[in-house]
Amino acid sequence: GAVVSQHPSWVICKSGTSVKIECRSLDFQATTMFWYRQFPKQSLMLMATSNEGSKATYEQGVEKDKFLINHASLTLSTLTVTSAHPEDSSFYICSDRVMGLAGRNEQFFGPGTRLTVL
Amino acid sequence: SQQGEEDPQALSIQEGENATMNCSYKTSINNLQWYRQNSGRGLVHLILIRSNEREKHSGRLRVTLDTSKKSSSLLITASRAADTASYFCATGGGSNYKLTFGKGTLLTVNP
Secondary structure (H helix, E strand, O other), X not given: OOOEEEEOOEEEEOOOOOEEEEEEEOOOOOOEEEEEEEOOXXXXXXXXXXXXXXXXEXXXXXXXXXXXXXXXXXXXXXXXEOOOOHHHOEEEEEEEEEEOHHHOEEEEEOOOEEEEEO | OOOOEEEOOEEEEEOOOOEEEEEEOOOOOXXXXXXXXXXXXXXXXXXXXXXXXXXXXEOOEEEEEEOOOOEEXXXXXXXXXXXXXXXXXXXXXXXXXXEEEOOOEEEEEEO
């Protein structure tokens, strides 16, 4: 399957600072990437769909001005958590969508980024 | 609410036993996928079953899909301690290719 990397794998920051998380598709060109957030012992919640060369599509309840997404190339999408607060502490996971045979929809996930806001 | 709901929420078994996890969903789907997540890690895709399929096998994994009941099951046979992880079902469909995940089942396989 496709290989997706994320950087950093973990980050600790002070409240009020901004944090950028990178998601790279290493062996496929990904026109679409997805960003998820996962709180402890909970499921993944889709935050936004990142589209190469265009604006991201945000899920209901996700503030686009707080979670800035940039998908400037076919292999890189970035998520910037602006003015982070402790409640933004979470596990952020990206994925890219790879179209297989007969239109099957398969996503390959990065290893995740653990964000802790103090 | 979550599209997929897994049960049980937690399952603890001994090595060598079989583990069965169930997933129910609410709306019509194009396909259903199962993923595995080790603690603090990303997700690994296990298997995809399309809405016109009823059963699928991959190694020690067996997935069934009953669209009339809107449910799926994942069976792991001859479990190993290394199978300890959280397992999520995810439903996908439509042109937006988005996945909606269930709450997951935490499987613990004791050696």
